Amino acid sequence: MKTIRLSIIGFGAVGQGIANALLQKQEYLESAGLNLKVVAISDSHGACIDLDGVDLEAAIERKKESGSIATSGVMSLEVIRDVDHELVVEVTPTNIDNGEPGLTYMLEAFRHGRHVVTSNKGPLALKYSQLCDEAKKNAVHFRYEATVGGAMPILNLAQDALAGNKIIAIEGILNGTCNYILSRMTEEGLSYQHVLGEAQELGYAETDPTYDVEGIDSACKLVILANSIFGMDVTYNDVEVTGITRITPEALTLAGDEGMVIKLIGEVKDGENGIIKVSPKLVPEQHPLAVGGTLNVALLKTDMAGPVCVTGKGAGSMETASAILSDIIAICKNSH
Ligand code: HSE
Secondary structure: OEEEEEEEEOOOHHHHHHHHHHHHOHHHHHHOOEEEEEEEEEEOOEEEEOOOOOOHHHHHHHHHHHOOOOOEOOOHHHHHHHOOOOEEEEOOOOOOOOOOOHHHHHHHHHHOOOEEEEOOHHHHHHHHHHHHHHHHHOOOOEEOHHHOOOOOOHHHHHHHHOOOOOEEEEEEEOOHHHHHHHHHHHHHOOOHHHHHHHHHHOOOOOOOOHHHHOOHHHHHHHHHHHHHHOOOOOOHHHOEEOOOOOOOHHHHHHHHHOOEEEEEEEEEEOOOOOEEEEEEEEEEOOOOOOOOOOEEEEEEEEOOOOEEEEEEEOOOHHHHHHHHHHHHHHHHHHOO
16 A cells, blocks of 8 residues: 655645545545545644544534634644645645745745645746746656646646647636636526626635636636646736626627627637637537536647547536546656
8 A cells, every 4th residue: 555645735625625535535545555644734724733644524524613724823834844744735725916825835845855736726827837847856746637627637638648649729618617607697697796606605716706707717727738738938927818707698698699609718829820818709509619507628629639629627626626636646656
């Protein structure tokens, strides 16, 4: 049995989703020869640390009852630096102004020789090459499938399953909240504010939902795709972004009359006619990109395989945990 000790930094919807996933998948992990032992969980108030393995059920219960995981005043950075473990799961809220605190957490984890798995887009959208360089310098793994498209496996698809292909362009829906809002407004005729409230209650929206509706979240994901799949060197500030806040119910009805839906589409293409853009677009109702609800979708144009389309739930606690767990397992399999 291979034991990997983990910390979970951040214990909101995603952090709790991972704890739940580890509880649910214990038998599967054991049968795969893996013992994923969580030795510390932290949130903005403090941490609970147990080198024999944190009681995950009790941790989730405590967070629900008291609003915090903390049983000590030890803060996230101290956990990363001082608690002996191999892998940091960094799932604090995204910050697109300076990437903090996640950026510092990840860099510190690398400097202490710890692998990092994250769902936190901000640091990658701002400092992608610095993060990759630091991970490389310290010979540790850095995986971030959950940063793009929640459960939709786009990074691993492009890098592993489609290895050898040149990816020429990607277009897709990269934000579950916007897709949920536009779908519910179209199908149920509900108001924008009402549906945004629902998306927040269901835990799809970012801590600051303007990140979703202004297209910022989609732009961050596009930057991650551009850098990791196309080898570009762009940041969030290079993306041309328009969100969905000005889309009226009337516009959605007019589109419907023409057999179209309005979707927030991200597009990235390298080379001479390169593009990196997020904007609302008309999409024919029968088109592969016209998926509904919180689904995300991506259409990859490749040189050998032709067009490849992948879709999956782009938001949600367990869905994001799915991508994180797959990254953790990949690291366990590839590390000695
Ligand atoms: N707020 C994001 C979304 C969560 O709605 O897609 C996943 O990144």
